Amino acid sequence: MITKLFTPMKVGNCTIPNRLVVPAMVTNYCDEDGFLTDRYMAYIEEKAKGGWGMIITEDYSVTPHGKGYQYIPGFYKDEHVALNKELTRRVHEHGSKIFCQMYHPGRQSSHAVNGNVQPLAPSGTKDPICMDLAREMTVEEIHTLVEDFGQAARRCKESGFDGIELHCAHGYLLAEFLSSYVNKRVDQYGGCFDNRVRIVDEIIAAMRKEVGDFPIQVRISANEYVQGGRTEAETYQLARHLEEVGFDAIHVSNGVYAAAPIDQIIAPMFTKHALNMEAAANVKKVVKIPVILANRINEPGMADILLEMDKCDFVGMARGSLADPYLPVKAKKGKFDQINYCIGCLQGCEGPLLTGGCVTCLVNPRVGREYETDLTKTTQPKKVMVIGGGPAGLVAARTAAIKGHDVSLYEASSHLGGQFRSAAYPIGKGELSTTTSSYRANLEALNVPVHLNSEVSEEMIQEIKPDAIILATGAKPMVPPIKGIDGKNVFTAEDMLLGKYD
Structure with missing residues (x-):
C-alpha cells in the first residue's frame, strides 16, 4: 500500500x-x-x-x-x-x-x-x-x-x-x-x-x-x-x-x-x-x-x-x-x-x-x-506477427500493440525472455528477470496473445496471413569445431546456468 x-x-x-x-x-x-x-x-x-x-x-x-x-x-x-x-x-x-x-x-x-x-x-x-x-x-x-x-x-x-x-x-x-x-x-x-x-x-x-x-x-x-x-x-x-x-x-x-x-x-x-x-x-x-x-x-x-x-x-x-x-x-x-x-x-x-x-x-x-517515435494510435491497424519472445520481441510486440495493431507473439520455447532469462541466474544479477516479467505483464494488459512452445512454420504464416512479421529470434551461440564438442558430456554456459545438465 x-x-x-x-x-x-x-x-x-x-x-x-x-x-x-x-x-x-x-x-x-x-x-x-x-x-x-x-x-x-x-x-x-x-x-x-x-x-x-x-x-x-x-x-x-x-x-x-x-x-x-x-x-x-x-x-x-x-x-x-x-x-x-x-x-x-x-x-x-x-x-x-x-x-x-x-x-x-x-x-x-x-x-x-x-x-x-x-x-x-x-x-x-x-x-x-x-x-x-x-x-x-x-x-x-x-x-x-x-x-x-x-x-x-x-x-x-x-x-x-x-x-x-x-x-x-x-x-x-x-x-x-x-x-x-x-x-x-x-x-x-x-x-x-x-x-x-x-x-x-x-x-x-x-x-x-x-x-x-x-x-x-x-x-x-x-x-x-x-x-x-x-x-x-x-x-x-x-x-x-x-x-x-x-x-x-x-x-x-x-x-x-x-x-x-x-x-x-x-x-x-x-x-x-x-x-x-x-x-x-x-x-x-x-x-x-x-x-x-x-x-x-x-x-x-x-x-x-x-x-x-x-x-x-x-x-x-x-x-x-x-x-x-x-x-x-x-x-x-x-x-x-x-x-x-x-x-x-x-x-x-x-x-x-x-x-x-x-x-x-x-x-x-x-x-x-x-x-x-510517435506512439499515438494508428487509424489503419494491421495484423502483426512477432516471432521470438526475447527482450526484442517483447518490446516490439508491446510497441505495436500500443500503436493499436492486432499483435500476436510466438515463442518456440516454454519460457519468455530469451537469453535474459539465463542472464539473471548468476549471483547478484537476479533483477534482470524483472525486465521480462514486466513486459509480459504489459502484453497481458494490452491483450496480446502469447503462444509458447510454438515454433513458427511457413504453413502457420500462410494460415494466419499477417500483414507484417517481426523476426526477433535472437542469436545462437557459436560452437567452435573442437573434436568431441558434440558429446553428451559437453554443455553450453547457458545450459549450466539453467541447470540443463546431468
Whole structure:
C-alpha cells in the first residue's frame, strides 16, 4: 500500500505534486553551444507525461568552457532562454515541476571537451580518472564565476523554471572547493571549513540577488569515498550551514569520479539499494528543510517506506526514470507489475558517455528517440506477427500493440525472455528477470496473445496471413569445431546456468 509517495510537499515556495524526483543525468543530447534540441526536450517531456513530481535537468554549464561533456545545455548567454521557455512550457503542460541543475566540472573535465581550454580547479591537480592537469583558479576568476552563477540563475527564472539545483556533489568544482581532497589553497578559499565553503556562500548570495526567494536547492555527496575526501561527519556540519545560508532543500548523493566502483555516483547492480538512506536520515536530523534521497532506489514501494521511516522527504530515481518514464503513473494506479524496472546495468546510461556518446537504456530502447517515435494510435491497424519472445520481441510486440495493431507473439520455447532469462541466474544479477516479467505483464494488459512452445512454420504464416512479421529470434551461440564438442558430456554456459545438465 502506498501512503506518502503521492502527497504534495513544498521546496521553498514551490509545491511539488508528489515525492518522486528525477535527479540530473547527463544525456549529451544538446548542441555544442549549449542550446537545447528537440531530442532533449522530448526526452524531458516524456518524464513529465509519466507523472514525476520534480524533474531536475542535467547539469547546465554557466560558462562556455565549464563543461564536463561536449553536448550539455548551457545558461551562459541570454540567447539560451528562448528554447528553455519552450522546455518549461512543455513540462508544465503535464503538471510536473522542473528545476535546473547548474554546475562547473572543475578538474573532472578535459581540454578536448572545452575547446582546448585547460580545466580549472581550486588547486593545480589532476583528477585520477580524467587525467588532465587543472590550473588553480585565481581569486579574480572565482569572483567572475560567482557572478556567472548569478546571471545563470536570472536566465533560469526568466525561462520559467520552478527552481534551481546548485551542484556541489560528485567531485565537480564546488565539491572540490568544499573538500580538502582537492582544495589545497591557503588563501580565503582554502584551509578551514569556513574558507572552503566560502565560494558556495557567495554563489547563493549572487543568485538571491538576481532571483529573490526563487527556490534553490543544493546537491551534496554525503561521503566522497576517497582517501582524504569528505565523510559523513563534516557533511552534517555542511548541511546545517547550507540551510543557514538560504538553500531550500538538500539533495543527498555520494561519491566522486575516483571513488571505487561499488561506491560510484551511478550505482551498479551489485550495490545495495538505497545506499545513502542513513546519511540522508542524519541530514534530516540537523536541518528543517526538505531532504532528497537518491541512488539505487527504483521501486515505488521501497520509496514510500523510506518516506514513512522519515529517511527523507523526496526520493530520486534517475535511472529508474530511464527504464520507465511512466513509473509514477503506473504506481499510482497500482500497476506495479507493469513497471519496467532499472536493472543497474549501466550499459546505456553510463557506458556511451565515457566515449563521448549519448545516453540510451538497455531495457528501454525508446530513450533518446522520443522525438522521432510517435506512439499515438494508428487509424489503419494491421495484423502483426512477432516471432521470438526475447527482450526484442517483447518490446516490439508491446510497441505495436500500443500503436493499436492486432499483435500476436510466438515463442518456440516454454519460457519468455530469451537469453535474459539465463542472464539473471548468476549471483547478484537476479533483477534482470524483472525486465521480462514486466513486459509480459504489459502484453497481458494490452491483450496480446502469447503462444509458447510454438515454433513458427511457413504453413502457420500462410494460415494466419499477417500483414507484417517481426523476426526477433535472437542469436545462437557459436560452437567452435573442437573434436568431441558434440558429446553428451559437453554443455553450453547457458545450459549450466539453467541447470540443463546431468
